[in-house]
Amino acid sequence: MPAITSGTLIDAVKGNADFRTGSTEVSYDVSAQTVQSRNKAYGSSGSIRVYFEATSGKYIVSNIIGTAHRFPDGYSSGGNPGLTSYGQNAVDGTRRLNILTPSATNPKLALTYTSYGVWQFDSSDRSNIDPQINDYHFFYFGIPTPADAMPRTGSASYSGLAQGILFDPTATYALDGTMTLNADFAAATVNTGLSLRGTNTSNGLLIIIPAISGTATIGAGTNGFRGELTSADNSLVGSVQGAFFGPAAQEVGLSFGINSPDLTRIGGGAAVGKR
Incomplete structure (x- = not known):
């Protein structure tokens, strides 16, 4: 199909x-x-x-x-x-x-x-x-934005939801929160941010994940972008990949992977948003 x-x-x-x-x-x-x-x-x-x-x-x-x-x-x-x-x-x-x-x-x-x-x-x-x-x-x-319909001038801001999972040596945390994304179509760059909290899947206790942000590049002739992430306290690093959706890039989706530099904490998730 x-x-x-x-x-x-x-x-x-x-x-x-x-x-x-x-x-x-x-x-x-x-x-x-x-x-x-x-x-x-x-x-x-x-x-x-x-x-x-x-x-x-x-x-x-x-x-x-x-x-x-x-x-x-x-x-x-x-x-x-x-x-x-x-x-x-x-x-x-x-x-x-x-x-x-x-x-x-x-x-x-x-x-x-x-x-x-x-x-x-x-x-x-x-x-x-x-x-x-x-x-x-x-x-x-x-419904992905056609590559030839991607904006190549101007900018747009998006906001939405994020969800994920984080494993560390002592617990597993279900992640939820919000996503923001600012796209500069003329420069083919993206700035994204994740505001997440973690719920311990065993006892329900909450933790706040340090604010995560990053930059990405929109691929030439594509509707997609990829880049790197880091938390405000440098305790987590990772990657982000995403794409724009709708006939004129009205919405966005992305996936992210995160880990501590020593790889004792590993996780990831997805987020979607709209202008």
Whole structure:
């Protein structure tokens, strides 16, 4: 199925649809006690594919561990306003999928051309033959700005939501917060900022992540950008990759990877926003 490249995301998910993504994978090997993070550019061959199946009204993700999975009827949840959520326990592990519902009235963030999601697969193997894996993918997708329609003059400011995960030696933190982005189209540069907090997934305690900011370059003849990130206290560094969405770059999506310089803390996530 060809990827959807025109119209609005809201209209696209009224029928069968196929979307490319940009994504960050953060994977924790419980047996080896190691964490890996990979930040993948929008549309890259190694990134997630997102499908919407109109007949069932369900999202399906593929191209990563534990995916190409269609959640059976009865495994969706509407408990979190603004999110389309699925979860299922199976013999090989637990799968969860959360997507910011494309809607002009979404109470979390109303977007027209882009959205983001989180795929989580927790392997339940206990045999010690294969390691147990906690695998997270944070991704963004939508209707990309055509490269020849990208603004090449002027500037624009965007704001929106961010979500991610951070592993450190003592705890796992679910990240949430806000994203800001300022694009100078004439100079082909981007300045972005992330304001995040972490919730300990075991006890619910909160931590504040130092403000993260960075600069990126918009690729010549593309709708994408990539650059570097650092926190205000230099305790975290990382990368950012993203793309613009909508016929005139009205919205933006990005993925980020972060880590401490000594690699004892590793994480990442995704963010979306609009002008």
